Amino acid sequence: MEEAVIEKKGNFITQSVSSLGELIIGGIGDLGEMSSFIWTSLAWITRPPFRFKEILEQIEFVGNKSVFIICLSSLFTGMVFALQTYSAFHMVNSDTLIGPTVALALTRELGPVLTGIIVAGRAGAAMSAQLGTMRVTEQIDALEVMGVNPKQFLVMPRIVACVIAMPLLAAVFDFVGNIGSYFLSTRLLNIDAATYLAKIDFFTRPKDILQGLIKAAVFGFIFSTIGTHKGFGTTNGARGVGIATNETVVLSSILILVSDYFLSAIIKMILY
């Protein structure tokens, strides 16, 4: 984008305002460029060749290969959450509420958000690193010159795969997290197993699980678009790839947390 050359005349105030203006205009420009990137990439979903092989490969990379780390993280998340809520509930003699509290916290928030951050760090970073390396070694140009559209071949499968795999991973997180909480509560904290499960059943609704899965899909969309966009736009060799990867992880994590708030607010309005 051509940058407007603004002569910095005048006093401090006018300079600050014009700098702010440049920042905003630049930001809006970048946002527009990124929206165009996303739109043109996703438009390829409906156009042949459909790249099923590439989509499946990406689902395996984002999904299957993340299962172990998700299970491990969720097990301990469930356990520690049960442990900490115990302190509060035990004081008011409501131990049996630990089950549903952990379940709701996992399905509505912890599941999708932690899955999002973990997988963004894993797969999102990998996407920007791989595409960034391809960009600086001219592999993306080679694809284009061969008559293969790089957005269709590289970007679209990654975005689609993340939107599909993330809810599945979040579901795994929810499930294993609850298992961790269950075993901690019933074995260590001596909460009655039957009551524990009955209370979960009483308080948790399908919509609590569903909203988490929808959030997970949105987070998958967020980090895959950021990762692929940063990778595609990499310049300056190896250093550029490092910068792109770093920016992907940081920006994805922040956006996941920020959007989580707004999504929760909207969901609260619609579903409750």
Next chain:
Amino acid sequence: MTENTEVAIELKNVKKTFGEGVNVLNGVNLQIPKGKITVIIGFSGAGKSVTLKHILGLLKPNEGTVKVLGQDLSTLNERELNDLRKRFGMLFQSAALFDDLSSIENVAFPIREFKRKMGNDEVLKLAQERLKVVGLSTGDYEKYPSELSGGMRKRVGLARALALEPEILLYDEPTTGLDPIISEMVDKLIVDTHHHRPGITSVIISHDLPSAFKIADYIAMLDGGKVRLFGTPKDFFASQDPFINKFVKKARDQE
């Protein structure tokens, strides 16, 4: 150049400006003849890579037209441009091999992409033929790009560029950064490939002057975003232009 020689690539008064008034191309007029080896030479910054990108359709000119195989690139939509791109093959400076695929899979990639009806065995057989032509030993077919030397990577890159039997072959700085022995090997490869396929047009972007004078049928010299001279090596030796003379002398000194 005679009137009845067909033109493979034509640039008419192409102008390109980047950023704030950086005129990289200032009215390039170039007609690359079919079936010959044409080398585009020039110092760094003269506009060689930018010219190449225009030919490939990766850049659009601010003014002027680019015609490849008779088609004006600005009139083509994305699908038509992609179809046209299948008719040329390009060897990038660093070969630009896909590093998650083996050598043979790299060569098979365009074949799989555009000849979808071909069975896997047929595809691999065709890929092997291409690798054989460029002189890669069978033991290296399954190796990944990171396991190959620079010279071998160029061979695989060339085999991939030739996979779909293109009408135009483009080389981006094929000998830059290579030692003299490998450079000579690459020059020979370019000439052999050209003569192996009658009718193919070879276009080489280079600043390797001795190579250019050795292998070119025609040379186009870019200077300051314009074509300073277009002709056979003889035309260059016979030129009265002091700038060209200096160029020719430099090439002779480097041999």
